[in-house]
Amino acid sequence: MRNKIVQKSQTYHILIHVLFGIMTALIVSKQYDNENLLLLLLMGFLGNTLPDIDHVIYFLTYGRDSEYSQIIKLFIKERHFREIKNFLRDNHKYLTGLYSHTLISPVVSIFLTYFFFQKKLIYPATFFFSVSIHFLYDILEDILFFGKLNPNWCLKFNNKNKNNEGILFPYLELLRNKKRQT
Numbered sequence: 001m002r003n004k005i006v007q008k009s010q011t012y013h014i015l016i017h018v019l020f021g022i023m024t025a026l027i028v029s030k031q032y033d034n035e036n037l038l039l040l041l042l043m044g045f046l047g048n049t050l051p052d053i054d055h056v057i058y059f060l061t062y063g064r065d066s067e068y069s070q071i072i073k074l075f076i077k078e079r080h081f082r083e084i085k086n087f088l089r090d091n092h093k094y095l096t097g098l099y100s101h102t103l104i105s106p107v108v109s110i111f112l113t114y115f116f117f118q119k120k121l122i123y124p125a126t127f128f129f130s131v132s133i134h135f136l137y138d139i140l141e142d143i144l145f146f147g148k149l150n151p152n153w154c155l156k157f158n159n160k161n162k163n164n165e166g167i168l169f170p171y172l173e174l175l176r177n178k179k180r181q182t
């Protein structure tokens with residue numbers, strides 16, 4: 001049962017974030033029916049998806065030397081785009097170097113949600129409400145997958161390491177073989 005949920009959560013990770021974004025907007029629109037629903041939906045969508053832009057930033061900048069990023073680069077170079085999709089699906093939870101994914105993030109976003117709702121600024125409130133749900137879902141997923149939180153939540157980043165612990169072995173083997181050849 002647990003494995004089934006893990007698998008589904010892995011396969012539909014982004015879709016789940018999008019659905020949570022929509023859900024957040026609908027919850028808010030039920031409470032504040034004078035607000036523009038489309039704009040609320042947009043805020044919900046952005047709030048739940050934007051935090052993961054850091055995956056791209058990690059790949060391009062501060063985490064580009066990690067094996068995680070190098071494996072993706074290898075696939076891009078060889079135009080194995082389907083492999084990238086599979087790799088990300090199976091390994092993104094082992095990326096524990098994201099600066100944005102710490103316990104501070106949901107605390108700040110929950111505070112901002114509260115703050116903007118107090119000020120009756122419903123659109124920013126919806127945005128940060130959705131951001132909070134994003135992080136809470138990611139945290140729940142960690143507990144579900146590993147039974148504990150990944151170290152990044154406690155500000156222990158893994159971006160410099162040469163070996164992103166947990167990356168599936170065939171990928172590491174592939175990368176090391178390539179390196180040996182060059």
Ligand SMILES: [Zn+2]
Binds near residue numbers: 051052134138
């Ligand atoms: Zn995330």
